[in-house]
Amino acid sequence: MTKGKDAEALADQLHSAAIHLLRQLRKQDDAGGLSAPRLSALSVVVFGGPLTLGELARAEQVKPPTMTRIVTGLEKDGLVRRKGDTRDRRLTHIEATPKGHKVLAAGRARRVEKLANAVGQMKTRELAELRRGVQLVRDVVASMRGKPARSSEERT
Amino acid sequence: MTKGKDAEALADQLHSAAIHLLRQLRKQDDAGGLSAPRLSALSVVVFGGPLTLGELARAEQVKPPTMTRIVTGLEKDGLVRRKGDTRDRRLTHIEATPKGHKVLAAGRARRVEKLANAVGQMKTRELAELRRGVQLVRDVVASMRGKPARSSEERT
DNA sequence: ATATATCGTTAGCTATGCTAACGATCTCCA
DNA sequence: TGGAGATCGTTAGCATAGCTAACGATATAT
Numbered sequence: 001m002t003k004g005k006d007a008e009a010l011a012d013q014l015h016s017a018a019i020h021l022l023r024q025l026r027k028q029d030d031a032g033g034l035s036a037p038r039l040s041a042l043s044v045v046v047f048g049g050p051l052t053l054g055e056l057a058r059a060e061q062v063k064p065p066t067m068t069r070i071v072t073g074l075e076k077d078g079l080v081r082r083k084g085d086t087r088d089r090r091l092t093h094i095e096a097t098p099k100g101h102k103v104l105a106a107g108r109a110r111r112v113e114k115l116a117n118a119v120g121q122m123k124t125r126e127l128a129e130l131r132r133g134v135q136l137v138r139d140v141v142a143s144m145r146g147k148p149a150r151s152s153e154e155r156t
Numbered sequence: 157m158t159k160g161k162d163a164e165a166l167a168d169q170l171h172s173a174a175i176h177l178l179r180q181l182r183k184q185d186d187a188g189g190l191s192a193p194r195l196s197a198l199s200v201v202v203f204g205g206p207l208t209l210g211e212l213a214r215a216e217q218v219k220p221p222t223m224t225r226i227v228t229g230l231e232k233d234g235l236v237r238r239k240g241d242t243r244d245r246r247l248t249h250i251e252a253t254p255k256g257h258k259v260l261a262a263g264r265a266r267r268v269e270k271l272a273n274a275v276g277q278m279k280t281r282e283l284a285e286l287r288r289g290v291q292l293v294r295d296v297v298a299s300m301r302g303k304p305a306r307s308s309e310e311r312t
Numbered sequence: 313a314t315a316t317a318t319c320g321t322t323a324g325c326t327a328t329g330c331t332a333a334c335g336a337t338c339t340c341c342a
Numbered sequence: 343t344g345g346a347g348a349t350c351g352t353t354a355g356c357a358t359a360g361c362t363a364a365c366g367a368t369a370t371a372t
Contacts, residue, residue, distance in 0.1 A: 008264065011264070015192070016196060016199075017290055017293045017294050018173075018174040018177050019196050021170065021296070022171075022174050022178065023218075024300045025174075026329090037359065037360095040172060040175055043168070053319080053321095054319065054320075061179050061180075062179075062359090062361095063361065063362085064319075064321085065322080065360090068320065068321060068322085069359075069360095070359080073358085088319085088368075088369070089367080089369090090320070090367070090368050092319080108167070108168060118299040129288050129289060129292060130289055132285050132288075132289060133288060133289010133290065133293070134170055134173055136278075136285060136286040136289060137286070137289070138169070138173050138176075139274075140177070140286075141173065141177050143277075144274055179360095182360090191328080209350080209351060209352095210350065218329075218330095219329075220350075220352085221329085221352075221353080221354095222328065224352060224353085225327085225328080225329095226327095226328085229327085244337075244350085245337060246337050246338070246350040247337095247350070248350080
């Protein structure tokens with residue numbers, strides 16, 4: 001079946017493209033003092049309202065200790081705040097500061113500075129195709145996340 | 157201009173999708189003892205023939221010290237070999253061992269185990285769209301790599 | 313009231329990325 | 343020919359991110 005071969009080649013290309021894209025974007029992010037994981041977490045907090053640390057960890061698909069450190073870093077930079085919960089005092093709510101909002105906006109502008117240069121020169125048609133491709137990648141990630149991989153045998 | 161807004165939103169989604177995709181894939185890679193950077197470097201060596209360390213670093217868009225360590229790790233696992241150059245003894249050529257070839261193949265199979273599960277269930281039409289999207293991402297990365305970002309003012 | 317479960321943190325490991333500085337080697341030119 | 347300067351890979355040292363294991367504080371259920 002050639003469909004399987006296609007999937008295989010596509011997997012590699014997707015993998016490689018993702019790696020190289022992130023390496024490029026990180027250069028921009030670093031310039032603004034925000035690493036990719038921090039930026040991603042901040043973005044969730046800004047748009048997703050206040051969250052507990054555990055929720056944030058799950059959203060970012062990371063273990064709690066890792067999120068603890070990311071949040072600590074963001075807090076040290078004054079981008080988010082920790083707030084205790086009066087009802088359940090085990091919980092820590094994370095919320096974005098005004099500075100967090102500003103920095104996120106600035107960071108996006110900086111990233112887009114480069115991407116817009118490349119993407120802005122694309123034809124409208126290509127833009128639509130790219131958007132479609134991104135959506136498909138999101139679907140793929142979601143379905144990987146949900147179900148465990150079936151073995152070749154089961155897949156028959 | 158709505159095109160710019162589109163590009164901005166698309167940049168974020170692309171960024172986020174790349175991060176989450178790699179997080180998923182890394183789980184599989186780790187199972188085989190190969191992290192994403194090592195796998196990527198090994199892949200270049202296997203398919204790109206013997207390379208010097210510097211060439212490999214440039215191919216992977218990484219600084220030489222970083223590549224030194226990645227290669228050291230791969231070498232310790234018996235996946236690549238360092239070979240001196242008789243003419244220019246400053247150079248170190250990196251070549252894949254038979255085991256390197258085998259492990260690369262196995263690693264790809266493992267990744268595809270999951271991706272194929274998701275991708276294999278896609279309609280042929282969606283497969284084509286995804287492939288197109290990946291190609292566009294590669295183009296975007298390439299054009300980011302080539303030219304420095306022009307400022308908003310210059311872009312007019 | 314006590315046992316169990318949950319939440320976030322700390323401690324400690326490995327890996328990736330960087331810059332700075334160095335030793336070895338090559339190249340070029342006086 | 344010989345010395346200055348460039349190039350290559352490595353080492354050293356720093357920061358970040360990911361993990362597991364173990365713990366203290368708090369909630370919940372029996």
